[in-house]
Amino acid sequence: MWKGKLALAGGEVDLTISMVPLAGGKYFAALDVPTQKVTRLAAEVIIRGDSVLLRMPAAGRSYAARYDSVKRELNGLWTHAGVKTPLRLRHSPMPTVSGPGTRLPPPYREEEVVFNNPVARLNFGGTLTVPAGPGPFPAVVLVSDMGPHDRDGTVGDYHLMGSLADYLTRRGVAVLRYDDRGVGQSGGNTATATTEMLVSDVQAAINFLRSRLEVNVSRIGVVGHGEGANVALLAAAQPLPPAFVVSLAGYGLTGEQTLLQQQVTQQVVKKVDPAQVQAAYERQRTMYDIIRLTNPPQAQSIVSNMLRQDQPKLDPQAAQAAAAKLLTPWQRYFLSFDPVAQLAEVTCPVLLLNGTADLEAPAELHLEALEKELKSIGRNTTSKRLPGVNHLFQPPKTEWTLMNGEMKPLFSPVAKETMRAWIAGLGQPAKKKLF
Numbered sequence: 001m002w003k004g005k006l007a008l009a010g011g012e013v014d015l016t017i018s019m020v021p022l023a024g025g026k027y028f029a030a031l032d033v034p035t036q037k038v039t040r041l042a043a044e045v046i047i048r049g050d051s052v053l054l055r056m057p058a059a060g061r062s063y064a065a066r067y068d069s070v071k072r073e074l075n076g077l078w079t080h081a082g083v084k085t086p087l088r089l090r091h092s093p094m095p096t097v098s099g100p101g102t103r104l105p106p107p108y109r110e111e112e113v114v115f116n117n118p119v120a121r122l123n124f125g126g127t128l129t130v131p132a133g134p135g136p137f138p139a140v141v142l143v144s145d146m147g148p149h150d151r152d153g154t155v156g157d158y159h160l161m162g163s164l165a166d167y168l169t170r171r172g173v174a175v176l177r178y179d180d181r182g183v184g185q186s187g188g189n190t191a192t193a194t195t196e197m198l199v200s201d202v203q204a205a206i207n208f209l210r211s212r213l214e215v216n217v218s219r220i221g222v223v224g225h226g227e228g229a230n231v232a233l234l235a236a237a238q239p240l241p242p243a244f245v246v247s248l249a250g251y252g253l254t255g256e257q258t259l260l261q262q263q264v265t266q267q268v269v270k271k272v273d274p275a276q277v278q279a280a281y282e283r284q285r286t287m288y289d290i291i292r293l294t295n296p297p298q299a300q301s302i303v304s305n306m307l308r309q310d311q312p313k314l315d316p317q318a319a320q321a322a323a324a325k326l327l328t329p330w331q332r333y334f335l336s337f338d339p340v341a342q343l344a345e346v347t348c349p350v351l352l353l354n355g356t357a358d359l360e361a362p363a364e365l366h367l368e369a370l371e372k373e374l375k376s377i378g379r380n381t382t383s384k385r386l387p388g389v390n391h392l393f394q395p396p397k398t399e400w401t402l403m404n405g406e407m408k409p410l411f412s413p414v415a416k417e418t419m420r421a422w423i424a425g426l427g428q429p430a431k432k433k434l435f
Contacts, residue, residue: 002074002089006033017054017063017089019045019402027401029054031061049398050407052076063087067402108132108169113176114185115208119200120193125185126151126178126205129169130214138219138423139174139212140246141205143198145226146334148190151177153225160225160392163411164419171420174215176205191325194333195227195234195255202235206242219243221348221423226361226391227251230339233370237345244349244426246419249361249391252369255334256288258361265359283310291327292335300327340373349380351422353415355389357396382422386415 002019005012016032029043031054044055052074054063065076065087078087109130116123131137142161144153153161165175181188181201193201202222209215221244224232229250236245251258263284267277283306290302304323308314314322325331352371354363361367363385374381388396395412402408 001092003092004087004089006078006087007085015087015089017043031056031059047402052402065089067407069407072406106166106170113208115178115204117201117204119204120188120197122181122187122201124178124187124201124204126176127165128174128176128212129165130174131169131172135174135214136216137172137174137214138221138426139176139209139215140168140221140223140423141202141209141242142175142177143202143222143224143228143231144180145228145249146330148183149180150184151179153177155392158392158394158409160411164223164416167411167416168420168423173420173423174209174212176209178205191328191330194330195231195337196333198227198231199234199238202231202242203238203240206235206240219426221245223248223419225249225393227334230337233339233346233350234342236348236350237342241346241348244351244423245346246351246422247353247370248393248415249354249358250352250366250370251339251361252366252373253339255337256285256292258366259288259335260285261362261365262360265362269359287326288335291332296327296332300324303327340369343370343373344377346374346379349426350374350382351419352381352383353386353393353418354384355386355391355393355412355415357388358391360391384418386412386418389415 002017004015006015013033013035017029018032019027019029027045027047029045031038031041031043038059041056041059044057046053046055050067050069052065052067056062060081062079063076064079065074067074072091074089076087077084106129109132111128111130113126113128114123115126142153142165144161149161151161152159161177165177169175179186181190181193183190206220206222209220210217220242222232222235222242223246224230225248229245229247232242232245233247233250236242253261260281264277264281267280287303287306290299294302300320300323303326304316304319307319307322308316352367352374354361354367356363367383367385371381371383389412392409393412393415394400394409395414397407400407401410
C-alpha cells in the first residue's frame with residue numbers, strides 16, 4: 001500500500017494506492033481518494049526495474065514514478081486532465097484481516113500427499129496440485145537441483161518449484177512436487193543418495209501420478225532443474241519412462257568438470273587474479289581425483305591435509321569434518337557422472353532450456369553438450385536459450401516485481417510460458433499431409 005498527499009488548487013487530498021501481486025508477475029492495483037469519493041478505482045500497473053507506471057483510463061489519470069529502495073518511496077508525476085503534479089508516495093504495510101501468513105485460495109485443488117519408493121524403502125511428502133475441472137490432465141513431476149531442497153525449491157524469498165507449479169496448474173497441468181530425501185516430510189539423506197539412486201525417487205513419483213484418476217496416464221512428464229534434469233533424463237532411459245522431459249539448466253559436462261567450472265566462474269566474478277584462479281583450479285582438480293580414485297579413509301586423510309595446508313588456521317577436527325563432507329556417496333559418484341552416457345536410450349520428446357546469464361551451467365557448455373548428443377541420435381529435441389535468465393531461472397533484475405516496497409525475484413515468465421506451450425503442443429495430433 002502506498003500513501004501520499006496530492007496537491008490541488010486550494011489544498012491537498014490524501015491518496016492511497018493498493019497493489020496486490022498476481023500470478024505471472026502481474027499486479028492488481030486500486031486507487032482510493034476518500035475526499036473525492038473515489039473508491040477502489042482499478043489501475044493498470046507496468047513495472048520495469050525501478051520505473052512504475054499506473055494508468056486509470058476510465059478516470060483520465062496516470063502516475064509515472066521512480067522507486068527509491070532506500071527510502072521506500074515512489075517519486076513521480078501525477079497526470080489528470082493534462083495537468084502534471086509532483087507526487088510522492090510512501091510505502092505502508094497492507095492491512096490484513098486474518099493476520100500474517102494469510103493466503104488466498106488458488107483456483108485449483110491442492111492436496112498434501114505421501115508416496116512410497118519401494119526400491120529405497122522411503123516415503124516422500126509432497127504437494128499435488130490439480131487444475132479445476134474433471135480431467136484427466138497432463139501432469140509433471142518437478143525434480144530439484146543438487147543439494148537438499150524442500151518441495152517449493154525455496155531460496156530465500158524465492159520459490160522456484162512452487163512458482164512453476166502454480167503457473168502450470170493454473171493452465172491445465174497437474175503438478176507433483178516433493179521434499180528431497182531428508183528434507184521436510186521425506187525420509188532418507190540427500191548426502192548418501194547418488195544421482196543414479198535419485199532416479200528411483202522420480203519413478204516412484206511417476207507411478208504415484210499413474211494411480212490418480214485426474215491424471216492422463218499417457219501424458220506424465222518430468223521437469224528437472226540442474227542435476228534434477230539429469231535425473232529426469234536418466235529416468236527417461238529406463239523402462240516405463242516419462243512421456244516427456246523438460247531440462248532446466250541440466251548439466252552436460254561430467255560432474256568433475258561441472259564443479260571445477262563453477263569454482264572458476266565464482267573466482268572470475270570476484271575478479272581474482274588469473275594466476276590464482278589457475279592455481280586453485282589445479283589444486284581442486286587434484287583433490288577431486290583423490291576423492292574419485294582413492295579409498296575413502298585414505299582420501300579423507302589426504303583431503304584433510306590439503307585443506308589445512310590451504311587454510312593454516314583450520315584445526316584438525318574442523319579439517320576432518322570438512323573433508324568428510326567432500327567424501328559423501330553423492331560427491332564421489334557425481335564427480336565421475338557423465339550426463340550424456342545414457343542419452344542414446346532416451347526416446348521421449350525433450351525440451352532443453354538454459355539462460356544466457358547462467359553461471360553455474362553455461363548454455364555454451366552444458367546445453368550444447370546435451371543438445372548435440374540428443375540430436376545426433378535423431379530424437380525429438382527442442383532447445384532454447386533465454387536472454388538474461390540465470391541458473392535459478394530468474395529474469396534480469398529490471399524485470400523483477402515490486403512487492404511491499406522491495407524488488408522481489410520471480411521465475412522467468414518467458415521460461416514458464418515456453419514450457420506450458422511445449423507441453424500443450426505435445427498433446428496435439430500431428431497434421432496430416434494432403435499430398
